[in-house]
Amino acid sequence: MPDRFSFALHATDGKARTGVISTPRGQIRTPAFMPVGTAATVKAMMPESVAATGADILLGNTYHLMLRPGAERIDRLGGLHRFMNWSGPILTDSGGFQVMSLAELRKLTEEGVTFRSHVDGSRHSLTPERSMEIQKLLGSDIVMCFDECPALPADEAVVARSMRLSMRWAERSKAAFGDRPGHALFGIQQGGVTPELRAESAEKLKEIGFDGYAIGGLAVGEGQEAMFGVLDVAPDMLPEDRPRYLMGVGKPDDIVGAVKRGVDMMDCVLPTRSGRTGQAWTRRGPVAIKNARHADDPRPLDEECACPACRSYSRAYLHHVFRSGEIISSMLLTWHNLQYYQDLMAGMRAAIAAGEFATFEAEFHALRAEGDIERL
Amino acid sequence: MPDRFSFALHATDGKARTGVISTPRGQIRTPAFMPVGTAATVKAMMPESVAATGADILLGNTYHLMLRPGAERIDRLGGLHRFMNWSGPILTDSGGFQVMSLAELRKLTEEGVTFRSHVDGSRHSLTPERSMEIQKLLGSDIVMCFDECPALPADEAVVARSMRLSMRWAERSKAAFGDRPGHALFGIQQGGVTPELRAESAEKLKEIGFDGYAIGGLAVGEGQEAMFGVLDVAPDMLPEDRPRYLMGVGKPDDIVGAVKRGVDMMDCVLPTRSGRTGQAWTRRGPVAIKNARHADDPRPLDEECACPACRSYSRAYLHHVFRSGEIISSMLLTWHNLQYYQDLMAGMRAAIAAGEFATFEAEFHALRAEGDIERL
Numbered sequence: 001m002p003d004r005f006s007f008a009l010h011a012t013d014g015k016a017r018t019g020v021i022s023t024p025r026g027q028i029r030t031p032a033f034m035p036v037g038t039a040a041t042v043k044a045m046m047p048e049s050v051a052a053t054g055a056d057i058l059l060g061n062t063y064h065l066m067l068r069p070g071a072e073r074i075d076r077l078g079g080l081h082r083f084m085n086w087s088g089p090i091l092t093d094s095g096g097f098q099v100m101s102l103a104e105l106r107k108l109t110e111e112g113v114t115f116r117s118h119v120d121g122s123r124h125s126l127t128p129e130r131s132m133e134i135q136k137l138l139g140s141d142i143v144m145c146f147d148e149c150p151a152l153p154a155d156e157a158v159v160a161r162s163m164r165l166s167m168r169w170a171e172r173s174k175a176a177f178g179d180r181p182g183h184a185l186f187g188i189q190q191g192g193v194t195p196e197l198r199a200e201s202a203e204k205l206k207e208i209g210f211d212g213y214a215i216g217g218l219a220v221g222e223g224q225e226a227m228f229g230v231l232d233v234a235p236d237m238l239p240e241d242r243p244r245y246l247m248g249v250g251k252p253d254d255i256v257g258a259v260k261r262g263v264d265m266m267d268c269v270l271p272t273r274s275g276r277t278g279q280a281w282t283r284r285g286p287v288a289i290k291n292a293r294h295a296d297d298p299r300p301l302d303e304e305c306a307c308p309a310c311r312s313y314s315r316a317y318l319h320h321v322f323r324s325g326e327i328i329s330s331m332l333l334t335w336h337n338l339q340y341y342q343d344l345m346a347g348m349r350a351a352i353a354a355g356e357f358a359t360f361e362a363e364f365h366a367l368r369a370e371g372d373i374e375r376l
Numbered sequence: 377m378p379d380r381f382s383f384a385l386h387a388t389d390g391k392a393r394t395g396v397i398s399t400p401r402g403q404i405r406t407p408a409f410m411p412v413g414t415a416a417t418v419k420a421m422m423p424e425s426v427a428a429t430g431a432d433i434l435l436g437n438t439y440h441l442m443l444r445p446g447a448e449r450i451d452r453l454g455g456l457h458r459f460m461n462w463s464g465p466i467l468t469d470s471g472g473f474q475v476m477s478l479a480e481l482r483k484l485t486e487e488g489v490t491f492r493s494h495v496d497g498s499r500h501s502l503t504p505e506r507s508m509e510i511q512k513l514l515g516s517d518i519v520m521c522f523d524e525c526p527a528l529p530a531d532e533a534v535v536a537r538s539m540r541l542s543m544r545w546a547e548r549s550k551a552a553f554g555d556r557p558g559h560a561l562f563g564i565q566q567g568g569v570t571p572e573l574r575a576e577s578a579e580k581l582k583e584i585g586f587d588g589y590a591i592g593g594l595a596v597g598e599g600q601e602a603m604f605g606v607l608d609v610a611p612d613m614l615p616e617d618r619p620r621y622l623m624g625v626g627k628p629d630d631i632v633g634a635v636k637r638g639v640d641m642m643d644c645v646l647p648t649r650s651g652r653t654g655q656a657w658t659r660r661g662p663v664a665i666k667n668a669r670h671a672d673d674p675r676p677l678d679e680e681c682a683c684p685a686c687r688s689y690s691r692a693y694l695h696h697v698f699r700s701g702e703i704i705s706s707m708l709l710t711w712h713n714l715q716y717y718q719d720l721m722a723g724m725r726a727a728i729a730a731g732e733f734a735t736f737e738a739e740f741h742a743l744r745a746e747g748d749i750e751r752l
Contacts, residue, residue, distance in 0.1 A: 040696065044703040046684065069671065069696040077674055077692050085688040276703075295445065298453055308422065312461040316453050320416065320445040327420040327652075327706055 001026070005141075005184040005211055007243050011353045015235065015262040018352040021212075021243055023141050024182040025081070026088045028056040030243060031259045031352075033345045034091060034267040035338055039064045040074075040084040043272050044330040045338070047086045053307070053335065054342035057089040057142075059267040062134050063098035066124065067117045071137040079139030091142035091267070093247070094131045094173075094188075097149050097216075108148065110165070128172035140183070144214065145173040147188045152222040159192035159217075166190045166216075167204040174208050184211035186245060192217055193226050195233050202237035212243040215263070219248045228257050235262035252281060252344055256364055259348050260357065271341045275334030278322045280309075282340060285368045289333065293375045294319040307339035308332065377402070381517075381560040381587055383619050387729045391611065391638040394728040397588075397619055399517050400558040401457070402464045404432040406619060407635045407728075409721045410467060410643040411714055415440045416450075416460040419648050420706040421714065423462045429683070429711070430718035433465040433518075435643045438510050439474035442500065443493045447513040455515030467518035467643070469623070470507045470549075470564075473525050473592075484524065486541070504548035516559070520590065521549035523564045528598040535568035535593075542566045542592075543580040550584050560587035562621060568593055569602050571609050578613035588619040591639070595624045604633050611638035628657060628720055632740055635724050636733065647717045651710030654698045656685075658716060661744045665709065669751045670695040683715035684708065 002022045007030075009019040021028040035042045035050055037058045042050050050058065060080055065071060077083050080090055096113070099106060103115035103124075112127030131146035147166040150159055170187050177185045187205035191197030205213060215234050218227045227249075235244050245265035246258050255266055271281060280287040282302040287294075289301075297315035305311075309318065309332035321329040344364075351360035378398045383406075385395040397404040411418045411426055413434045418426050426434065436456055441447060453459050456466055472489070475482060479491035479500075488503030507522035523542040526535055546563050553561045563581035567573030581589060591610050594603045603625070611620050621641035622634050631642055647657060656663040658678040663670075665677075673691035681687075685694065685708035697705040720740075727736035 039700045039702060040693070041702045041704045044707075046704070046707065068700060069692070073672060073692070076672065077690060083690070083693055083696075085693075296449060296452065314453060314459070316445070316449070317416070317459055317461075320459075324415045324444060326415060326417045327703060328417045328422070330703055331420075331422065331707070 003182055005182060007212070007241065009241070011355075013352045013355050013357040014260065016259050016348070016352045016357045017262060017264060018349045019264070023089045023184070025090075025141055026056060028089055028265075029345075029349055030264040031345055031348055032056060032265045033255065033341045034059045034265065035341075036061070036267055036269045036272060037084065037086070037090075038269075039068065040080060042334075042338075044276060044327070044334040045272070047084060049335055050086075050338060051088065053338045054346060055088075055338065057091060058086055060090050060092045060138060060140065061098060062092050062095035062131060062138070063102065063126075065138060066095065066126075066134050067119050067122075071134040075137040075139075081139055089141040090139070092135045092138055092140035092144065094144040094146040095126050095134070096131070096147045097248075099126055100149060110168075112146070128169045129176040132173055132176040136180070142184045142186060142212065143177060144186050145170045145188050145210075147190060147216060149190065149217045149220065150192070152192055152217070152220050152226075154192060156192070156194055156197070159190075159194060160197055163190040163192075163197050163201050167201060170205060171208055174210070186210055186212040186214050188214040188216040188247070189234060189238065190217045193222055193230055195230075198230060198234050199237055202234070206239060210242070212245060212265075213238040214245040214247050216247050218246065219250050219254070219268075224254060224257070227254070228261070231258055231261040231263065252341070253365075253368070255341075255344065256348065256361055260361060271337035272334050275337045276330045278329070278333065280318075280333055280340075281337050282372070283367045284370055284372050287372050289315070289318050289322050289329075291319075297376055299373070299376075301336060302340070305336065305339060305343070307336045309336040379558055381558060383588070383617065385617070387731075389728045389731050389733040390636065392635050392724070392728045392733045393638060393640060394725045395640070399465045399560070401517055402432060404465055404641075405721075405725055406640040407721055407724055408432060408641045409631065409717045410435045410641065411717075412437070412643055412645045412648060413460065413462070413466075414645075415444065416456060418710075418714075420651060420703070420710040421648070423460060425711055426462075426714060427464065429714040430722060431714065433467060434462055436466050436468045436514060436516065437474060438468050438471035438507060438514070439478065439502075441514060442471065442502075442510050443495050443498075447510040451513040451515075457515055465517040466515070468511045468514055468516035468520065470520040470522040471502050471510070472507070472523045473624075475502055476525060486544075488522070504545045505552040508549055508552040512556070518560045518562060518588065519553060520562050521546045521564050521586075523566060523592060525566065525593050525596065526568070527596050528568055528593070528602075530568060532568070532570055532573075535566075535570060536573055539566035539568075539573055539577050543577060546581060547584055550586070562586055562588040562590050564590040564592040564623070565610060565614065566593045569598055569606055571606075574606065574610050575613055578610070582615060586618070588621060589614040590621040590623050592623050594622065595626050595630070600630060600633070603630070604637065607634055607637040607639065628717070629741075629744070631717075631720065632724065632737055635728075636737060647713035648710050651713045652706045654705070654709065656694075656709055656716075657713050658748070659743045660746055660748050663748050665691070665694050665698050667695075673752055675749070675752075677712060678716070681712065681715060681719070683712045685712040
């Protein structure tokens, strides 16, 4: 294992890139999808099962963990990796996004944010300095700058003001992070859907200097077209030799479109959340397992998928356990969805390495256009 | 694999017995604890994980499965084993007990029971003949006679009348079961807490002739002392060369007391249900994981347990995920509880084989009397 964080680009195909991020806790093959382990668990999954799907890295949520069980407690217990039994790399967000979406009685100042916990109403504050401290207590391998992220659509002046605040916070985050060999700090580009603001943000971040660069403030209501519009220009504003992480994205077609545009890392709750609400993602698009058409169907969800749900169970079984409210429904569908996402990433990595990304993309869309297998 | 059902007694120690039931689908080491897979799933567990705890056989519930997804549907899908991905033996109950505890608008006649489903209000009937048909459609390896089971305490005349009805139903069950090599039919002794009624029931069952004999109508409110009172005499009324199955029992100390009195098989929802409500069973008694004393405790639930919950997680983690309502809490605590139950059975089998059951029992009670480990 290396003792420092590094990124090696192995191949490009158009703007699409494949490579490897090396950390003391393991390698991350890019493009990478990071399953979300909000409260120190990827919901309904054992961590060894998450690893079995091909995930190299998990995302943990600073906001949730600081409230429950608490960052100092996790530190006393040996850090987040040991606490949740995941030995690979962990990226933690800064808490900024979720304070804005989940906390109560938020108050935003130049200094940071004060708020009340959505769990028990207790008072807390988050600043760039405290966010860095919490992420250090958690033992995060990839730390995110503390930022503010407005929902879209928003007035351009609001977006600009927010972006500039985030850039001042990025500077404070860098100073507070200090020098931690083996751990990485990522800056977060903001600026909504306005290219000039995105460029200003990127310049400021590069001036500060980070180990990786995230594209933030997307997938917040702007729609895929607007998001791809930003992604047509934003990655090129960021250093080529650093990983680019698109935060909170997304659906499979969002992911393929983002990788095509030069994104290296992504995360989203969609595969796990869908797994609990009975939606399966397959090569032929989404499948609603509660639909009565599956009740007598002896076929697997996806014949070519190697996950336990597809290898050992029929659609009829998955339908039955979902309808019956059985926990194994969440377990199996989550596993399948994470497997589908990881297989998608592996397929893209291989296609980029082979210079066949365009073919991969065409086949991806063609299969989805066919829709689910014919009902029996 | 043998092509017939058989039972071989390997050793006895006092009244306690150890042996092996052989079926075409695998061997069942006795005394055996059967995890309950009510709706074609042992709740919160993958079937391969259930097998990993040492379980040789599962129990399926006729009442639940006939209502959802339906016995004919499971048959069309290849039977319950394939449906739920469990290749080992399955015992199914007859549906009689749960009709009485769960169904609505029950009507009991000599013929059988009509009722409305608790799931969707649909009308159904169960008779000895239909129960045998359903259990055959499910593909059950060990089929139970259709019986009626009054809650205790009950008037002796009521218990006697009910027992005699169950004996007439046992005769009809045997006739309807027919000749099915490789599959077993078990009779169910009734008679409440009255030795004379238990004896009358046993004589009738032996006259009909079964592959195994269950002790029914216990663990229905009579208390441990009364139950042990019945178990002091009931097993001896049943053939020595056939397995004896105590239905719906129980807590760890119930199980040890039952094995001591000559019982070979048991089932109970307790380890799985407790797993979902945050109660862990350990060698030192029950542990309520939600208790604040565990919040900072880095120690495992039970140092000597080999289950994933004990091997890879702290009490602090289990406390956190239970408090947070995370699915992994049910997954880990259920796994632990099933492991504890199977380890208990394995310990008793070894002790009986070594002629050391009394020592085992004394140590079992001594460790429990110590209570949970000291708080940190």
